[in-house]
Amino acid sequence: MRKYIIGVDVGGTSVKFGKFDLEGILLDKWSIRTDRSDKGEHILPAIVASIKETVDLKEIKGIGIGVPGPVKDNVVVHCVNLNWGRRDLVQELHLLLQDKDIIIRAGNDANVAAAGEMYKGAARGYRTVVMYTLGTGIGGGIVLNGELMEGVNGAGAELGHTIVDFRHNFPCNCGKKGCLETVASATGIISLAKENLIRSKAKSPLRRYESFSAKKVIDYAKEGDFISLKTIDEAMKYLALAIANVSLTLDPEIILIGGGVSHAGQFLIDLIEKYFYQMTDPFIKQANIQIASLGNDAGIYGCAYLIQ
Numbered sequence: 286m287r288k289y290i291i292g293v294d295v296g297g298t299s300v301k302f303g304k305f306d307l308e309g310i311l312l313d314k315w316s317i318r319t320d321r322s323d324k325g326e327h328i329l330p331a332i333v334a335s336i337k338e339t340v341d342l343k344e345i346k347g348i349g350i351g352v353p354g355p356v357k358d359n360v361v362v363h364c365v366n367l368n369w370g371r372r373d374l375v376q377e378l379h380l381l382l383q384d385k386d387i388i389i390r391a392g393n394d395a396n397v398a399a400a401g402e403m404y405k406g407a408a409r410g411y412r413t414v415v416m417y418t419l420g421t422g423i424g425g426g427i428v429l430n431g432e433l434m435e436g437v438n439g440a441g442a443e444l445g446h447t448i449v450d451f452r453h454n455f456p457c458n459c460g461k462k463g464c465l466e467t468v469a470s471a472t473g474i475i476s477l478a479k480e481n482l483i484r485s486k487a488k489s490p491l492r493r494y495e496s497f498s499a500k501k502v503i504d505y506a507k508e509g510d511f512i513s514l515k516t517i518d519e520a521m522k523y524l525a526l527a528i529a530n531v532s533l534t535l536d537p538e539i540i541l542i543g544g545g546v547s548h549a550g551q552f553l554i555d556l557i558e559k560y561f562y563q564m565t566d567p568f569i570k571q572a573n574i575q576i577a578s579l580g581n582d583a584g585i586y587g588c589a590y591l592i593q
């Protein structure tokens with residue numbers, strides 16, 4: 286009997302697996318290293334081998350996969366982080382699994398994370414969810430009426446690359462300048478802090494360090510350090526601008542902030558809300574902006590949701 290769902294969250298450094306029952310209860314999880322050599326040719330065979338080691342294929346109802354790139358109708362359009370070009374995951378996995386009865390579904394990792402939070406996390410009970418994952422970069426996810434928003438090119442919900450800044454012109458990994466990710470990700474926070482340290486003569490504990498993390502800046506901001514607070518305030522103003530524009534486009538039920546930076550918690554939400562309401566008035570008087578709750582597991586939960 287087919288009683289398990291496998292969620293596979295493929296990242297540039299590791300592949301995370303989750304074994305779920307049909308109700309979406311996580312029974313087991315593990316991970317393997319991502320081997321990106323030879324144009325990423327070894328990734329799918331390694332995924333299949335790892336699943337076979339853990340679960341009898343005849344017991345698997347479906348495998349959901351999240352990948353860090355645009356996905357349209359279960360086909361990866363391209364994926365720089367995995368050295369992948371276009372890949373039809375359903376066809377390739379069915380060939381590797383030798384079992385066409387296993388359902389295969391794929392989605393963009395950030396969209397899938399938003400779905401995971403809707404399925405079992407902070408957005409449970411909602412059907413229209415917008416999620417920003419603030420890490421080294423910014424992942425954007427949108428679920429509209431329960432469906433992942435892929436768009437016509439698979440580039441729907443690339444919220445981290447919406448342009449919000451014309452002042453600093455920090456370069457983005459995508460080749461543009463001024464993307465949200467350049468000013469509100471962990472990397473963006475560090476860039477803003479370094480600039481503020483140069484522009485201002487104010488004392489700051491940050492001046493003690495040759496290099497520092499975004500977490501350091503957040504911690505000092507919470508302690509009231511002027512430069513750190515100015516930096517986080519500015520980063521969250523940019524994020525609020527992005528969220529306000531998406532809110533006035535979609536008017537979602539809930540907006541989630543996830544990723545490493547989100548560990549700062551309510552401190553960030555308060556700063557975002559301060560600007561958000563200025564920017565959405567008079568149309569939005571009450572918004573539901575929350576911290577995501579599943580952490581690194583949001584992806585595998587979302588992959589399981591794809592099979593539901």
Ligand SMILES: [Zn+2]
Pocket residue numbers: 445446457458459460461464466
């Ligand atoms: Zn960009």
